Amino acid sequence: MDSSSDDDVPLGQLMAGRKTAKPNAVVSSSSVAVSSSPSSSSKRSSSSKKRPNYKEDSDDDDEDFEYNDDYETSNGSKKKKIKMENGGSSSSNSKKKPKVEKKAAVKIEPNGNGKDPPKKSGVASPTTKPKKKTPIKKESAASGTSTSAAGAGATSKRGLKQMDKAERISHAMQAYLWWNANDPPAGCQWVKMEHAGVSFPEEYAPHGVKMLYDGKEVDLSPLEEEAATFFAAMDPDGMHLGNPKTAPIFIKNFMTDFKALLGKGHVIKDFDKCDFGPIRRHLEEQKIVKKAITDSERKQNKDVKNTAMFQFGYSLVDGHLEKVGNYNMEPPGAFRGRGEHPKMGKLKQRVAPEQVMINISECAPAPKCAVPGHAWGEVRHDPTVQWLCQWTENINNQNKYMQLAAQSSFKGKSDRSKYNKAAKLCGNIVKIRADYKKNLTSKSHETRQLATAMWVIDRLALRVGGEKDTDEEADTVGCCSLRVEHLKFDPNNEGDDNKEIELEFLGKDSMLFKQTIDFGSALYTENNGMGEQVYENFKSFCKKKKPSDDVFSDLTPTILNSHLKGIMEGLTAKVFRTYNASKTLQDELLKTEGTAGWKRLTASEKVVEYNNANREVAILCNHQRSVSKAQEATLDNLGAKLDKLKEQKKVLKKILKKITDGDESKIPTKKDPAKLVEKATKALEKAKSMKEKAKTKEEKIAATEADEKAKILKKEVADVKFNEAHLWDNVPKKDQVIKRIENWSEKIKKMELNIKHKDDNKEVSLGTSKLNYMDPRISVAFCKRNEVPIEKIFSKTMRDKFNWAMAVPPDWQFNEEVGKQG
DNA sequence: GTGACGACTTGGATTTCTCTCA
DNA sequence: TGAGAGAAATCCAAGTCGTCAC
Secondary structure, three states, X not given: XXXXXXXXXXXXXXXXXXXXXXXXXXXEOOEOOOOOOOOHHHHHHHHHHHXXXXXXXXXXXXXXXXXXXXXXXXXXXXXXXXXXXOOOOHHHHHXXXXXXXXXXXXXXXXXXXXXXXXXXXXXXXXXXXXXXXXXXXXXXHHHOOOHHHHOOHHHHHOOHHHOOHHHHHHHHHOOOOHHHXXXXXXXXXXXXXXXXXXXXXXXXXXXXXXOEEOOEEOOOOHHHHHHHHHHHOOOOOOOOOOOOOOHHHHHHHHHHHHHHHHOOOOOOOOHHHEEOHXXXXXXXXXXXXXXXXXXXXXXXXXXXXXXXHHHHOEEEEOOEEEXXXXXXXXXXXXXXXXXXXXXXXOEEOOOOHHHOEEEOOOXXXXXXXXXXXXXXXXXEOOOOOOOOEEEXXXXXXXXXXXXXXXXXXXXXXXHHHHHHHHHHHHHHHHHHHHHHHHHOOOOOHHHHHHHHHHHHHHHHOOOXXXXXXXXXXXXXXXXXOOEHHHEEEOOOOOOOOOOEEEEEEXXXXXXXXXXXXXXXXHHHHHHHOOHHHHHHHHHHHHOOOOOOOEOOOOOOHHHHHHHHHHHOOOOOHHHHHHHHHHHHHHHHHHHHHOOOOHHHOOHHHHHHHHHHHHHHHHHHOOOEOOOOHHHHHHHHHHHHHHHHHHHHHHHHHHHHHHHHOOOOOOOOOOOOOHHHHXXXXXXXXXXXXXXXXOOOHHHHHHHHHHHHHHHHHHHHHHHHHHHOOOOOOOOOOHHHHHHHHHHHHHHHHHXXXXXXXXXXXXXXXXXXXXXXXXXXXXXXXXXXXXXXXXHHOOOHHHHHHOHHXXXXXXXXXXXXXXXXXX
């Protein structure tokens, strides 16, 4: 490759089409061509004749691919072959002299079977000739899952031409099946990596709205105004300022940093005299203005976002394009620590490029810093780590990283290894449980503590609970850091024989764990469960201790984990959560699949059963969520609707009685809402026209207000219609009424179920366990066994993340055999 | 043996997008 | 067709665990 051409073109610029890559160049590790470069049209003209299968629209600036022969995906489904090259046809590539030294050219080519060409050190070998078509490796039909299941759902329904640029890149990326490719050398995550660095937020643009102090306007510098705006942007009723416990912490920290920023002698001293109202109102106004956005403005915003994504959102790792996760630098703001975090409200500073370290391969060009006049703090070449950029945040002095996205090969590999490790536990769990059960009665205090903690981690799925500095962090605990005050013996005052303990503490993210464990119940005593012994141990560990003392005074996560490693290689406390979650899911699914009538259920009904199993796992792992105001409102609305339906059913029954009795007087009929409908329609039209004409802030606000008024009218129309939906324009016939009563009974039943479902799930978060704890292969096998489309279980992102799991057969089981795969 | 720290995973809140239903 | 609800994506805080220096 010509080093004067692409070698100095950072990846991001190529991706964003800022600098035109030389046509004819083979895609190399230092030049990816998913660009929309201005020269692409000329590029097209020279190569279009060689691509009979695809002709790009002349005005399509997304033309960066070659659509050549069909290829097949991992499962054998036919797809159009997409070749991503930075210009030129394959024939022109073949004429190009290869560059073989440091910067070996790497052709990104979805070869269908996901196997890289033979290579050393995991880097694709230089390519000079167009590749001979390789036979496509078909996966067994038993694997069954369609490509759509692996994340290319859009492709099965839409042709490549209908896809936008991001979708086409995503589609092309799916051709790389990392699980069939060679691994990088031991200890390395990659051999070659390049990327465009991190995208920085724009500099603060002052709005000039003045806050008040003691009733008077205060002049602030842009930096000071920005800080005041951070506070004004906080929701006064939100989780920080709306909570009487956390609001004083937040305010105190904010004021300390704010005053430090203002400097000594500044008029602002006392929070009680501060009035952020004007800024808050300005921000509200901005929101209203934003609502008046036109379709073209919306498209423009999306384009800007996409430009950043194409520039920064991809990385080239060992010749393969990978998605970057968090390519936007965290903007400054007020720190939003959870629970009663002692540092909440402190000002999170803006991160400058000089504070950022870049990690790329030695032979790759360092990305240009996109902020004028600035440069990266350091450029590193460390293939042993996954991160692409690193910086240190000022609140807790912790390192932060820009990494590849969840659907990348890095994350996929570690995910698969995590689940295989958990599966390995299947084969060791009997031995491990025997070990801790024996040790529960050990004479050694340390051994008993260790065994008790293992019991708790295994049976109650608690996290290990590392030590925390409560001056610096929120006071949350896990197993090893449980304190006596978190345990309440005999919480219901039931007497001496009682073996109940109420565990109440704040866990990760300050989520409340509150459960009464009956150690004497069959659940914990059957099959030598040793529940009663655990209870006795807790009693002895808490004896003669102060409430603030540690229950497990002789135990640390390090001791516990090193003991676990002695039993099974790689075993740590967190593996138990993965194991128990996956095992629970599998057991629950097999149980429900074994019930009578299972085969008669529809796919949607089977999904409900799957979600029920998922809920069991979420409850086990204590994955909670707080009920939002919107959710509360939804439930209230549904409740009101249900009441109305019931009321209407009563009316219908009365009508039926009247008709049966031959008394057709006073039978209510529908009122004509035409006038109201007309009023609402006119109001909507007016609002729409105002929105289109609005240029100034005031006009936009007026347009949004008009729009909201119109919506209220529309809602009134809907309410009127809903309230009279059970009636007729004229007096109905008897059979009409009977039919409608049946109809209403169905509606009521459906709505009651819906409300119950929503109510049951409102405080349980199903996503966390699905994303992090339940082996995806269990879900995939379930879908295949039961003809449930995988899309009903996994979103697009999840299907991409779990692409490695999609080929499992329907009878796949989470067991020790899987664990042997490592 | 232990504490600090780096690297990575886990997790709820928030924002944005998409679907459904009237 | 559009509003509202729900799902998905994004954000970034807060865990776990391995390694290393002392």
